[in-house]
Amino acid sequence: MQRSRRHRITWTTSVVALVFALSGCSADRASVARDGEAAPAASGAETVPVRVDTPQLRVSTVASGLSHPWDLGFLPDGQVLVSQRDGRFVLLSGTSPGAAVTPVAADFSDLLARGEGGLMGLVVHPDFAQSRRFTTCQTHTENGNPVDIRLVTWQLAPDARSATRVADPLVGGLPVNPSGRHSGCRPTLAADGALLVGTGDTARGTIAQDLGSLGGKVLRVDLTTGGPAAGNPFADAADPAQRLIWTYGHRNVQGVAVRPGTGEVYIAEHGPTTDDEVNRLRAGGNYGWDPAQGGTVGGYDESVPMTDLTRYPDAVPAVWSSGRPVEAICGAAFISGPQWGALDGTLAVAALRGSKLLLMTLGADGAVASVGVPAALDDTFGRLRAVRSGPDGALFVTSSNGTDDVVLRIDPA
Template identity: 30%
Template sequence: MTLKINISVMLLIFSFLFLPVTQAQRIQTEFDVLLVAEGLQFPWGMAFMPNGNLLVTEKIGQLRIITPDGRVSEPIKGIPAVLVQQQGGLLDIALDPEFSKNRLIYLSYSEPEGSRASTAVARAELKDGNLENLQVIFRQWPKTEGGVHFGSRLIFASDGNLFITLGDRGDYSEEAQQLSNHIGKIIRIRPDGTVPSDNPFVNNPKAKPEIWSYGHRSVQGAAIHPKSGELWIHEHGPKGGDEINIPQPGKNYGWPKASYGNHYNDIPIKNEHAEQGFEEPIHYWTPSIAPSGMVFYTGKQFPGWRDNLFIGTLAGRHLVRLTTDNKKITNKEKLLINTLRFRDVEQGPDGALYLLTDEENGKLLKLTPK
């Protein structure tokens, strides 16, 4: 049975610094925070199935099914081998647009090869609690040392193509600026791993044809805008400079030559994007909030939140609600302040918001109207 938990159970939402807010935007919204399930091992990504059950990845390399009443399954068999190190492990999950017919799911994970690793994406059929006919459809190249900055979110566009967000693997030598590799890139492929003919670099023999955009650091949030159909992402900056971008085909977003943050050793990074030929983010945070997970809300339970953008934060330990106007952020609010590290946020088929907490005893939480 779903239980209430004591995390600011009733919140009065109001504007938090930074941006002007109208009187209408100060209207209080009250909601309950419900505990659906707990005991998850560093949960990372989630995807709702048509029957209302939820697939949840655990970074330690396990995949589970959680029922609407909070029952957690045994780990699903057939998961590929993953590197569980620092930020590496089993990461995101997505359902095929034709899941009801083909039972295909997609997993992103850190794939080891000796002492090296990179982000890979595999798809498989989910049958009777097992994964069958697993096929790796993408491998980030090259594999490198280290356990950080794998990305990685999976999101299907309305045209049926799959976006894969990647990281720079902790590389600061401008590999994210090179089209000859997948370091620090957004990838666009077909569900079977082949390359769409209209990808921006498909006719460039010196470029990886899967690349959609480049110059990214570590992208852990992605969502399709409900009206424009465009891909929105957010990415981690270093010491400050977390960004929201709307990556356009073939465009360069600057990392590591431009950022609104400093390197960890406090050496400044140029923030002049345009003068260097880079795209400006539509929004950024300094100091860093460490964003993770991202969804546009389109449900009916919270009419005042329709088309708002929700982002979980790790270092920030709160949930962000953003209002938008076209390609601009017009207001932002903090919810569940100073509570937990939120790894992912998703809208359920019931119109509620669901959150995964980033911890050894990870929780699945549910936000419903008071």
């Protein structure tokens, strides 16, 4: 394995100048793999240099007492809709600390809440003020048996105390693993209004490279009809499922972020024992994950590279790779607004295993130029899952520990 170094600096929340040697803030990316697992080959991501400025952050708790809050949707009236993995919605009265938490009744009798599956990502429709609609990504069972992962469109009642399904499914047929493993599933609105959906490969070897499957992909969907969005790269395919695909060759996409001002799409993707990836999407691109090695091996061989440039020389290299240890990166969103100063335009990425928030600056070429971790969000709230930018420019992050989870608000101090 080619060895490289990932430099990390802890950003403080006090006004303190950081003076240190580069050798004091680097971490070897080639730490030991799990027992019996070989190290994959390099995936082509560049070494990321250290960043030395020290922006101030203020972190406050908006709400607590939640269980695996998976995603957040901001409503026009200032309230916040939250999905919880076990199959519950709650509504927060606002985005300030101490918000009231109100349950929202909804029928989840068909939900498979197991492992990594359940009620997952959520997106509020742009016309919510009129339609009161939002769409979720969730596992689905029939007669107790797992059937698929699907996008479901809901309508919130006028009193906001209940929600009913109005399109079930909006899109169906995403593969599901009965264990819930590698379920994805993050929906985000693109700059042109299309619905982008990051999906997981359900830990099955052939799915990521299979253009007949919606797993291990980023889909691009018409939010109203559930059909392919205009301009999709496989729009002329005979298979209706393939027409929905924007990119393929992914392992488990759990973060989708749209860069303000450019409309570029970046995703956060789980690696196996090495190389979580941040990828910049290119229509029709293959991102090189293939644990079936072109169908030459059975099962799910996780020793292959995340981006296999040997088997797929035209695969799109990652713009950032974690090396070892993996962080299990999850939700992602761009920080935007002049109030953020030097952090304006930074990509914020949550880490589950790493229990931290990664702040990534991008270079002129769109690749990650530097990575930092604010001290206030470095193993202080446990596993972090959702990251969304609020309507006032504040950043919102959820923890995902299972008990007494929180919604955090992050502002420049």
